[in-house]
Amino acid sequence: MKMNSKYGRTLLSLAVAAFLCCGFAGMKTAKAADDPANEWKVWQKKYNEQMASKQPGKKDMWLHKKLVEKSIIIDDAKLPNTKKRGKVKESCLTCHDGIEQISAFHPIDTFGCTICHGSDNPDSLIKEKAHENMIAGRSMKGLRNPSNLRIVQKSCGLGGCHYGHKQGDMNHVYRVRRTVMGLQSGISGALRYQYCGQESKFSKYSGVGMDDTDYVPKHRGGVAKMDTLPVFSAKDLPTDDDGNVLTTDDMGNPLTIGKEIADSQWRKSCARCHFWNEGKQAPADYRAQGCAACHVLYDNDGYYKGSDPTIPKDERGHGKVHQVTTAVPAEQCIHCHNRGGRTGVSYEGRVESDFYGTPFMAGKHSSEKYHGKYYNTPMMDIHYEKGMECIDCHTQFDTMGDGNLYSKKHEQAEVRCQDCHGTYKQGIVTTKVTDPKDRVIRLGMVSPNYENNVGDEMVVTGRGNKYTNAKIIDGEPILISKFDGREHVMPIITNKKGVHSIPQHQERMECWACHARHTSQCYGCHDNYDQTRKGKDKLSFQKSAGKWPEFRTYVRYDTPLLGLSAKGLVTTYVPGCQVFFNAVNKKGEILGDFDNFVFQSSEGYSSVATNPVFTHTVRTEVRSCEDCHLSTKALGLGTGQLTIDPDPTGKKDSMKYTYEMDRSGLSAAFPLDVMITPQGNQISSTSHVGARPFNQAEVNRILKVGNCLPCHDGYNDPIYQDIYKAYKDFPTKCKKDAFLKKATAAAK
Template identity: 35%
Template sequence: MKKISFLIAIPMILGIGMSNALAQWDENKGCLSCHEGIEQFSDIDGMADLTCVDCHNGNGDATSLESAHKNMWANPTDLRVVEQTCGSCHSDEVDNAKTSLHATMAGMISGTRYNFGSQTRDAIHATYDVKALKTGREGTVDALTQLPSYDPTKAESDSNSPGDDYLRNQCLRCHIWSDGHQRDGDYRASGCAACHVEYSNAATYEGGDKAIDKTQKDRPRKHKMTRAPSVEQCQHCHNRGGRTGVSYMGMMESDWYGTPYKADGSKQGKLHGKHYNFLQADLHYDAGMSCIDCHTKDEMHGDGYLYTKKQYALEVRCETCHGTTSADATLATARGNKMTNLKRDGNKVTLTTKIDAKELNVPQLNGAELSEEGQVAMVKIASHMEKMECSTCHAAWAPQCYGCHAKQDVSKPNGDWLDGEHSDISQLGKKSNLNKQAFSWSESRSYVRWENPALGINHRGKVSTFVPGCQVFLTQVDGEKAIVTNKTYVTKDGTSGLSHNPIQPHTMSKKSRTCEECHTNPKVLGLGSGQYDIKRNFPDGEAPVDFELERFVDEQGNQLQSTSHEGARPFNKQEMDRISRVGACLACHGSDELGAEGNAPDDVTHNKVIQRMVEKAR
């Protein structure tokens, strides 16, 4: 076959079908007899001499569609075949990718199983069996085994949990061993192409290949690789759980209404299966930054360690770019890796965006002229900088989805995201090829919020934003017969399986939350708003828990809901009392009048201030 510049045929890779009209075979064109107009997959040096069959297999000399596609890998980047394709040049990246959280989903699996009462916080399972390439770092393990399947004919146990079926049928749609869910906003490929081949939200082909139907769904924008995935590409997965992908763009799901109406009188369409409200976007997004401008190659591709949670894989910090009030920006990650898109010129730091090479000025805290509020929060009360994450004050809002009402029907077998069957092994992770080894699930919720997110202590011992985690109320049915109704679990630690967890919401704002919001609002302390009557929401029987869903600690500092992050917890009583005492002071004093510790140094001084205020009022 004649050599063709690198045309890895992701139209077929990613399942792009042929149009009805097939071109006349031309031995000088080979695959391009049909795929005329297809884009060159990559312009990277060294790839131009690859032919279609170098990546796809198949038969480049065949003269019929059937024989040409025989033994072809539709997706050469799928993790089941990638060692023979991308891995022939990028072996380290491919090996690391299989250990990454994007492949193992270890954090999601352990968090869900912990809240279903079937394991401790430690990660023990992954999508598939995997061994670490490197060991010994905090928050890592040496190996993970595949998540068990669930058998409803056997007694529920640590190794036979409905939570495992929930994961296999629902939650694990986003690992890179699989293709994306088949709906607008979620379409994508598996393997390397999950990130490096762009899909629009509508998932239709926009390229020049005349053989490709441009109306059919589940197609990439074009037959091209990108080294710089867009925010929208990351969003194809990061729209559930912590919802950081949609939050970054200022998107928060609504309660299904789909309003306001569009110009033609129809309702808004759904994205990721939801309707959205549009809130304030993260200031970094508004500045033109994409996810990859902060998150590093090692965080995304993996670095050979098997991390148990995403917070351990994370290496970028706010001070990497902005420094602190007393120290310059490091321009390197917490692990000392240089940020290649940052540079310093004197006191000026700039960031060059990786998608469009836009140069942005990066504000520096050290020596900055601060507002009055900023001076109080970051300098006068130095403990804020020492004990709090930056996002604690600067996250303008956070998605809060309360009450995950999950219903499993064991009479209806359904697809298992870890078990597929197809003659082409690169297509085993595609939804249409999944074996029905799991059961059907439906999900609903109690209510959603975004304002006044709660705070607590994260695994680093710092004050952090907290949001509801997996708050599962399990209802299990066999057709019309109810087996279990609104069941909640108790963790191995003895706390409720309903959870709240720390998060960086990716909703950063220049203007911070007010002192009054954090120091006077009981919801922010984790005590709940006091408005949700959980008992009236379970009219057919007793509520499975006796606390409102926003409330994850009581006034005495007793933890009511679980936290699936080791070391994370709600405020204790002493901390809540100290925070609330400052709130009491704020009723009369402005934040600029508070002492360095947020309160008067002693009672004598406090009494003198009160006396002075009384005298001024006469």
């Protein structure tokens, strides 16, 4: 096409002008980026471009929007704590244009930014000056997280915020610093016991030393004080920026040298799951530390999805958006609860595979790993299947603690199945709200999904606390999801015939002993102390010689073992932690006998431990009677064939195991799913005070019921209402020929 020369010259002039404008604009932007006083313009321009791409219909408006200083004047009359900062004008939003308001209950015009983040010069437009003396902990992540528990008293923990109230449950900072999830006291005590680092199963140490200066509930396992866990050796002591050795932790507690190898493993491996650090920074594990560990949501990929232009969108390790929430999904909890008993992933129905990908993703082998593992999804917990998240059952006292120090997590948890479902003999316990200042009303006000009022009839926990989201509505017991507001009718088992009516089941068993019909089981923990490599202390954030890579022997998805809990009730057991210890010196040589070495506890039991755990795999399709009364594995005898001798005491019984340990190369004297010998002698240790496997008499009593199952295979069978009477009637009333025929057929 031939172009008119005049028209062509006009187009050329426009093109040159456009080029020059773009060039000058680019030079201007580059100059602004190099000039600290004008860097804010770069970020604001980036935000405008970002919004232009999101809103094509308003593209021109965003691209031509004037760059201006954005300041807010804090209304300190509404929030006296802002006066503590001494500043009322903040210009943070000039750069952080588009950042999300932290929550509806922390409005920006009332709170501002520095009430949480701190700053000596919040009205400055120069980054270095504006960020001067921001609140920060030792960890680099703490620079952006005012809920870091080392410095939280300067932000969330200011008097009048989440601390300093007469109503104890409002003092969240005091409580969270003492919660088992914050201190990991249970794991440190268990590890030391299994490594022969201490004789007692009670936890004496925690990640950070803490004391309880008021009421100590000793009857529930409460303790008055826990010291900071020692370091393993002098080389593990942290140093300051000048290289000086520190003799106290971040809270001023003395740091000691314990010379117990268990302390090294806890500090360099286990401690990644406690609130005082940011956890493992890997897909599906990303989270913050402190309060934000739960209340700031992270996507599994760790990318920021918000609008603040200063936060990189291609850098992992950021919260999803700059917001806190009380509507916490299960996925957030699982950023931590994916190891050990695997309770979090099990709740969602995920079970890991043995080090290989699975063919269940779009017809191809999965290359996506969560928590460093591949997963199958066979069957989720019935509560999750119905749409319930972890927080729908667990109360704030379960998670944030009640302000007391506990040795084990089961001592802190208050939620029980019977709270919402009752028992065969007793219905659920409820109480009415009478005080307008009641805790449940206040918590309902800050929840986006439920509310409570005077006159509401609330369900009560076993400790007498009202659930905030379970109450009687129109005569029905209803649980309201804290996550999405959905209402769930709670099935009540009171006076319903069947398995719940069997007297021995009522008196001696936890509900999940039957209802948890499957669980993930990780056998054989090969814990390796490798001095050729450096490992990071998760408390001091500093590295020293000695890294802790871990391996396992095998994983199974099977019915859990059974034993007695600390309360003396039949409960589910899973392997954990089954220690095979290895140590390598700086030359890469095995140290002494520490080649898959098995410790012996102070009581003489093997460190290949099995512990009581609520598996979080509840189903309405319960375990069959045979799964308990005729299963050697369930009873702790192991997988294999039990030969019962005519001697009724069981002293001459024997087991032929399916797994032969002498062929495995491991130093364990028994298969990894064995807790007791055929004579009922305990082999495997447990780190819970008072918990133990079944003894000989209990095994015999459980197996004896198995004799009746070939004929009496229904829960409603009348013999189970008085099994001891049935035993007495056996010689005269039982049809022996029919019994023997069925029993023989069942044994084949």
